[in-house]
Amino acid sequence: MELNFRTMMLNVIMSVVMILGLLSATVTNDTAQAQTTEMNPTMEAIASAKPYVVSVVNLQQAQQNIFAQNQMEPSDPVPAGTGSGVVYKLENDYAYIVTNHHVIEGAQEVTVTSEAGDTYDAEVLGSDIWTDLAVLRVEAGNFDGYIEFANSDDLVVGETAIAIGSPLGEVFSGSVAKGIVSGLDRTVPVNLSGYGTPDWEANVIQTDAAINPGNSGGALINENGELIGINSMKISISNVEGMGFAIPSNEVEKIAEQLEEHGEVIRPYMGVYMQDVRQYPQMTLVNELNLPEDVYSGVIVSQVEPGSPADQAGLAGYDVIVALDGEPVESLMELRQYLYYEKSVGDTMEVEFYRNGELMTVEMTLE
Numbered sequence: 001m002e003l004n005f006r007t008m009m010l011n012v013i014m015s016v017v018m019i020l021g022l023l024s025a026t027v028t029n030d031t032a033q034a035q036t037t038e039m040n041p042t043m044e045a046i047a048s049a050k051p052y053v054v055s056v057v058n059l060q061q062a063q064q065n066i067f068a069q070n071q072m073e074p075s076d077p078v079p080a081g082t083g084s085g086v087v088y089k090l091e092n093d094y095a096y097i098v099t100n101h102h103v104i105e106g107a108q109e110v111t112v113t114s115e116a117g118d119t120y121d122a123e124v125l126g127s128d129i130w131t132d133l134a135v136l137r138v139e140a141g142n143f144d145g146y147i148e149f150a151n152s153d154d155l156v157v158g159e160t161a162i163a164i165g166s167p168l169g170e171v172f173s174g175s176v177a178k179g180i181v182s183g184l185d186r187t188v189p190v191n192l193s194g195y196g197t198p199d200w201e202a203n204v205i206q207t208d209a210a211i212n213p214g215n216s217g218g219a220l221i222n223e224n225g226e227l228i229g230i231n232s233m234k235i236s237i238s239n240v241e242g243m244g245f246a247i248p249s250n251e252v253e254k255i256a257e258q259l260e261e262h263g264e265v266i267r268p269y270m271g272v273y274m275q276d277v278r279q280y281p282q283m284t285l286v287n288e289l290n291l292p293e294d295v296y297s298g299v300i301v302s303q304v305e306p307g308s309p310a311d312q313a314g315l316a317g318y319d320v321i322v323a324l325d326g327e328p329v330e331s332l333m334e335l336r337q338y339l340y341y342e343k344s345v346g347d348t349m350e351v352e353f354y355r356n357g358e359l360m361t362v363e364m365t366l367e
Helices: 004-040 041-052 249-262 281-288 309-313 330-342
Strands: 053-060 078-089 094-099 108-115 120-127 135-138 159-164 174-188 202-208 218-223 227-234 245-249 272-276 300-302 321-326 348-355 358-367
Touching: 041 053, 041 135, 041 159, 041 174, 053 094, 078 159, 078 227, 078 249, 094 249, 108 135, 120 249, 135 249, 135 309, 159 227, 159 245, 174 227, 202 227, 202 330, 227 249, 245 249, 272 330, 300 309, 321 330
Parallel strands: none
Antiparallel strands: 053 078, 053 108, 078 094, 094 135, 108 120, 120 135, 159 174, 159 218, 174 202, 202 245, 218 227, 227 245, 272 300, 300 321, 321 348, 348 358
C-alpha cells in the first residue's frame, strides 16, 4: 500500500515537472517568437540608422542692445537654433556629418550630440546655400558606423520613407516618423536672397512622413536603413498636411564630396549681374531697351565684371539674354538652373541675347 502511494506521488511529481518544463519551454519559445515578430523590417531599419542621426546646435554671440549705455563684454556663444545631421562616413578617426546649410548658417560654433548623449565640437568643412547642404567633421569618438547612401534614382512612389531627427530641438532627439515617398523630382521655389521672390528651385523628394522644425538635416531612410534623402523643408500653411521634402541622396552624396574637398561647390561662372525681364513694365522694356514687343521674358544684364567670361565673350550692360545653347531662358532662376546643373567649368556655351533690338549670339567659355 505504501509502495503504491509512493509510486503514485512520484508519478504526480514527474507529471508536474514535465508540465512545468513544457510551460517553461513554451514561454521561452513564445518570448523568442515575440521578439522575432516585434523586429519587423521598419524597426530593424530604424535600429540600424538611429545611432547615426545626431542633433546639431548652432551657437552664436548674443546680440546686445545697441542703445544700452553700458555695453557688456562679449559672452560665450549661445544656442541660436537646432537641427539634425547624419553621419555618412568614418575616416581617419573622424566622423563626417551632413546637415542643412540653413541649420548652421551664421554659426560661430557648432556642436553635435549623439543619440548616446555624447557632445562633440564640430568643424564646418563647407556649406552650400543653393543645395541647402553642409558638411561637418567631428572626432569619431563613440561612433562605430554610419548610414550608407541609397540610389535615389531607384525610388518608387509609395515605398516606405522613415524620417529620423530632432523635432523642436534636442529634447525630442531621435524621434521617428514613418510615411511613404509621395512624389519624385519635385521642384519647390525658394527665396534665398531674402527679397521676397523665389530665386531658386529646389529639386526634392516629397514625403508624408512628419517633418517639423529641428528635423532639418535629419535622415530620410528606406526599409533597408539606407539614406534616401536629407530632410529639408515642409509646407506650413493651415490647410496643408503631410507635405515634407528631402534632398535626394544622390545629390547629397555628390555635393558632400565637393564640400569635403573644396569647402564649397565648384560651379561655372559667367561674371554678370542680372535681373528678370518680368520685373519691368513692357513699355519700359520697349522704350529703354528697344526690346521687341513680343519678348516678355528673359534676363537683363545689369553689369559685367571686367575680365570675366561674359566680358571676354562681348556681353555688355542692358543686353537681354533669352537662350543658352538654344534652350529658352525665361528667368534668372532658369538661367542659374541651366548653368549649375547642365554646364561645368571649362565648357563653352552659346548665349543668345537682344542688344538694342537686334538678336545676337556669342560663344562663352565658362570659368
